[in-house]
Amino acid sequence: MKKIVLVLTILLSITPMVTNAASNANNLKELRAELAAYKAKKAAADxxxxxxxxxxxxxKNAISNAQNEIETNKSKIEQAKKDIQALNIEIEKTKNKINELIKVHEISSKDKAYLEYIFNAKSISDLIVRMKASEKIADYNxxxxxxxxxxxxENETLQKDLANREIELNKKIGDLESAIDSLGNKLSTFIEEALDAQSDIESTQKLINYYVNLGCGETENFNDCVKIKGDTGFLKPLNKGTITSHFGYRTHPVTGQKYKFHSGTDIGGNAEGTNxxxxxxxxxxxxxxxxxCGGNQVYIYHTINGVKYTTGYMHLLTINVKVGDTVTNQTVIGTVGGGKKTASYERCSTxxxxxxxxxxxxxxxxYVSYNTWVTNLLNPVNVIKFPAQGIFFYSRF
Ligand SMILES: [Zn+2]
Structure with a gap:
């Protein structure tokens, strides 16, 4: 069962070469144009x-700039608050001074010190100067x-401006973050597009290689090319030989009764070891x-004009291929046996x-069962042209 699964897996992995890829190309030239288009698509996505x-x-840079600016502004706001506090202290001090001076003015007639200061004036003009000086001090304060x-x-305005700026910057950060989100979505779309294009490029390249290896011309229609070069008909499996026994039921020479079914065509006239x-x-x-009974045997799968066939080769001396190998009609799959060299284990060949x-x-x-396959056997001489029994052929065609 495992072997069958393996065989199927191998078959599935080789057959899609012709059928996969959403290609509409009819020939190599068109297929190459498709490849170029996929490459352009990939480049654009990249x-x-x-x-x-x-x-x-x-x-992301803009966000980190905005965040830095917010941090800087916070310390500016702190500084502004400190400045306001210091200024308030200065104002208090100065107001106190002014109050003192005003008091001096108000009690000018009663305060001795002030009166002393005023009346110590040596002249009228000195008196006026002294009075004006104390007024000026008050004005100055x-x-x-x-x-x-x-x-x-000014500091309060600065504080407000900075707070507004913070709101503005936070909004900007929010906008940038949602922009990054949608850019991220776009990015994954482009990444997917690039990957898709890449797999299209690879499968198209495989198709091109397949048709090039078949020998298809640049403008030769694939269907024609595959039919002629891919789907060969059957050739004889040997370069020379003669039929020694036919496929089918043998007829009893006396009674005319059919007996002993022979599942293939026996080809003799070749020494053991012949390709x-x-x-x-x-x-x-x-x-x-x-x-x-049958010795070493090889079975090969074919698809000829869309129809599946198996060819079987029995009594082989050597086997040159393994399951899964791709073969052409020129591949030597083994050598003729059935004689002395295989007699130690083979009892159905003389x-x-x-x-x-x-x-x-x-x-x-x-068909998993040999018996089922046998019911679907064809007479090889109806598929491949052989000369009559006993007459030698010297060509596989
Ligand atoms: Zn036979």
Whole structure:
């Protein structure tokens, strides 16, 4: 069962070469144009990818700039608060001074010190100077208070402006973050596009290789090319030989009764060790080693004009292929046995010959049982042109 699964897996992995990829190309030239288009699509997606990535990076930079500015502004706000406190203290001090001076004015007639100061004037003019001086001191201090108050207003305005700026910056950060989100979505779309294009490029390249290896011309229609070069018909499995026994029921020479079914065509006239070829392009589907009846056997899967076939080769001396190998009609899959060299284990052959079978379906895959496959066997002489029994052929065609 495991072997069958393996065979199927191998088959599935080789057959899609022709059928996969959403290609509408009819020939290599068109297929190459599709490849170029996929490459352009990939390049465009790659461009979009890196452009989006750098947009994301610059948005991230802008966010970190805004965050730095918010931090700086916070310390500016702190400084402004401290300045306001210091100015308030200065204002208090100055107001006290002013109050003292005003008191001096108010009690000018009663205060001795002031009177002494005034009346110690040596002349009328000195008296006036002294009176004006004390007024000026009051005026000066008044001016100081005003300027301190102005500075407080300035600091409060600064504080407000900075707070507004913080709101503005936080909003900007929010906008940038949602921009990054949508850029991230765009980026994943472009990454997916690039990956899709890449897998299209690879499968198209595989298709191109497949058709190039088949020898298809640049403008040759694939269907024609595959039919001629991919789907060969059957050739004889040997370069020379003669039919020694036919496929089918043998008729009793006396009673005319049909007896003993022979599942293939026996081809003799070759020494043990002679090359045996695959009758058509295909894949090795099944191998049996040293069966007591049939000896070493190779079964090859083919698809000819859309129909599945298996060819079988029995009594082989050597087997040159393994299950899963792709073969052409030029591949030597083994050598003729059935004589003395295989006599130690082979009991159903008395001399060197090839027992060659053709059946519909894939024995081991479509039909797991040998008996079922046998019911779908064809007479090889109806598929491949052989000369009459006893007459030698010297060509595989
Ligand atoms: Zn036979």
């Amino acid at each position: 461009n979009s990818k890196s452009r989006t990535q750098s947009e994301i990076n610059s948005s 008044d001016g100081l208070v005003t300027s301190y108050e102005q500075k407080i207003i 045996v070829y695959s009758a058509a392009n295909g894949m090795v589907g099944k191998i049996i080693n040293k069966a007591s 001399g060197p010959h090839l027992h060659f079978m053709i059946g519909k379906g894939w024995y081991g895959s479509t």
